[in-house]
Amino acid sequence: MLIECSYLTVAGHTFWEILMSKKAQYGQYCPLAMSAEFLCNRWTLLVIRELLFGSTGFNEISRGVPRMSRTLLSTRLKELTDRGVVTRREKRVGGQVHYSLTSAGLALGPVVFSMAEWGQEWLEVEPAVQNVDVGFLMWDIHRNAVSMPELPSPFIVEFYLNNVPENKRTHWLVFEDDVVDLCHIDHGFSVHVQIEASIEDLTKAWMGWIDMSDAINTNKIIFKGPAKYTDIAITWLGSSSVAHIAKRVVAERI
Amino acid sequence: MLIECSYLTVAGHTFWEILMSKKAQYGQYCPLAMSAEFLCNRWTLLVIRELLFGSTGFNEISRGVPRMSRTLLSTRLKELTDRGVVTRREKRVGGQVHYSLTSAGLALGPVVFSMAEWGQEWLEVEPAVQNVDVGFLMWDIHRNAVSMPELPSPFIVEFYLNNVPENKRTHWLVFEDDVVDLCHIDHGFSVHVQIEASIEDLTKAWMGWIDMSDAINTNKIIFKGPAKYTDIAITWLGSSSVAHIAKRVVAERI
DNA sequence: CAGTATCCGATGCGATACTG
DNA sequence: CAGTATCGCATCGGATACTG
Numbered sequence: 001m002l003i004e005c006s007y008l009t010v011a012g013h014t015f016w017e018i019l020m021s022k023k024a025q026y027g028q029y030c031p032l033a034m035s036a037e038f039l040c041n042r043w044t045l046l047v048i049r050e051l052l053f054g055s056t057g058f059n060e061i062s063r064g065v066p067r068m069s070r071t072l073l074s075t076r077l078k079e080l081t082d083r084g085v086v087t088r089r090e091k092r093v094g095g096q097v098h099y100s101l102t103s104a105g106l107a108l109g110p111v112v113f114s115m116a117e118w119g120q121e122w123l124e125v126e127p128a129v130q131n132v133d134v135g136f137l138m139w140d141i142h143r144n145a146v147s148m149p150e151l152p153s154p155f156i157v158e159f160y161l162n163n164v165p166e167n168k169r170t171h172w173l174v175f176e177d178d179v180v181d182l183c184h185i186d187h188g189f190s191v192h193v194q195i196e197a198s199i200e201d202l203t204k205a206w207m208g209w210i211d212m213s214d215a216i217n218t219n220k221i222i223f224k225g226p227a228k229y230t231d232i233a234i235t236w237l238g239s240s241s242v243a244h245i246a247k248r249v250v251a252e253r254i
Numbered sequence: 255m256l257i258e259c260s261y262l263t264v265a266g267h268t269f270w271e272i273l274m275s276k277k278a279q280y281g282q283y284c285p286l287a288m289s290a291e292f293l294c295n296r297w298t299l300l301v302i303r304e305l306l307f308g309s310t311g312f313n314e315i316s317r318g319v320p321r322m323s324r325t326l327l328s329t330r331l332k333e334l335t336d337r338g339v340v341t342r343r344e345k346r347v348g349g350q351v352h353y354s355l356t357s358a359g360l361a362l363g364p365v366v367f368s369m370a371e372w373g374q375e376w377l378e379v380e381p382a383v384q385n386v387d388v389g390f391l392m393w394d395i396h397r398n399a400v401s402m403p404e405l406p407s408p409f410i411v412e413f414y415l416n417n418v419p420e421n422k423r424t425h426w427l428v429f430e431d432d433v434v435d436l437c438h439i440d441h442g443f444s445v446h447v448q449i450e451a452s453i454e455d456l457t458k459a460w461m462g463w464i465d466m467s468d469a470i471n472t473n474k475i476i477f478k479g480p481a482k483y484t485d486i487a488i489t490w491l492g493s494s495s496v497a498h499i500a501k502r503v504v505a506e507r508i
Numbered sequence: 509c510a511g512t513a514t515c516c517g518a519t520g521c522g523a524t525a526c527t528g
Numbered sequence: 529c530a531g532t533a534t535c536g537c538a539t540c541g542g543a544t545a546c547t548g
Contacts, residue, residue, distance in 0.1 A: 025296065027321050028390065029382040029457055031373030031496055032303055032366060038377070039369065040294035042279065042521075049286055058530050067281055069522050074531060084376075095528085097530065104376040104502070110368040112286060115293065118365055119285030122338075122358040123292070128283040136282065203283055242285055248358070296541075312510050323542055328511060349548085351510065 043068050047076050051101050120242040132203050134168045142182035144238035147175045156189040160196040193225035208243030297322050301330050302362050305355050374496040386457050388422045396436035398492035401429045410443040414450040447479035462497030
């Protein structure tokens, strides 16, 4: 594609010139430099993370990166598409748009995961914990929650975050067949299990930064409901995909 | 360390405030976001690459990132040191400074290599090839060249890059015992092997983007010298650490 | 060798408002 | 739902000159 277009000119510039003018940030043939030039733009890796997690719609992706402006998301998706990392498909009817990763995009899995693993193992988390977006946390939890045959269908879990603004305090996870839905509005569900915690403690436990059993024993996180459900809560609640990686302490850093 | 300092104040700001004010770019507790916030600053990953390759001095590191300003290199090294990724040691005598990776820094190996591998496999290289810094290429080659028992000591290889400015055309690799030195000045060496090529062809062959044997057969790269040395050139010359990864063609990107 | 100080210009990006 | 157009500022980092 690139090669076929090499003599195409736009406003007097050849395709190469336009490509080059973008900025040859590092100007190195080293593959790391070339990758970094492309991947290390603001938000790019987080957008790819969303796509790896299976988001496909523009707004769905946007929910995973709440502080990214829609303008920039649009730009990034275009860049990714141009580079052959993302495919954009538009449905004839309804104008629904469907983004997905190409094989080149899927091949970024190891990059994204190795970076996430490193962060989980080595970075201080307090600053981030002071700054958690409730909507993003719930979205993240909902993404990794799993239905189980032992549960009724639907199975309703209510989250009560006791230290956030009132209108963001309550959320529901609805397990129905193999699907888990997230809901922020009270539909008068008959709740099976209620989980109460501060947003910080819930975040830390879900991320594996504190031990869930400890948190329960010290009443940082309170599960209310039949034991047959709460006993297996760790399974249906799930946890972050890097929760199993232990944090290293500063003293180990030599 | 962080925790002990949390009440320390500088110019009326607590340590946390200073940390936070830096900019919570993404404001996410997600480990990928935290890593990206730190690692995806301009040049950071390339500096880490240099350290992973074993550079230790300020100027030595600087040679591996020739287009990075020394001011910024200084800043980045400080950031990396603050985060516990790099250790800085100063020799009592001579003021020699020695940078090295901590265990947290070494743990970035998989991140750097997965990113390099992705670039090698999926990115177009023509733009980068048009833009190769001669000094950097030779530095890179010198880094991966390996001494062999079959070679005399010293063993001298002359590179003649036939299409670059005259003062950058000739370089020497000096294999002596286990060490390989790079030299840009003619010391009247008695040359064992001479390699002539354009800078583009040498780059492509060394990176594995074209086949070395093909390049030799088509006279793109010319080895002059005794067969006993040139026959095993691929071994002592070495190649990029990702040269074994085949480039994917655009057609595969779906 | 190993940096620091200062200046200043490009640009990246958020905010806001608007479209089909 | 899925974007685009425009504005304006903050900041990042390159260039240059200087230091111990």
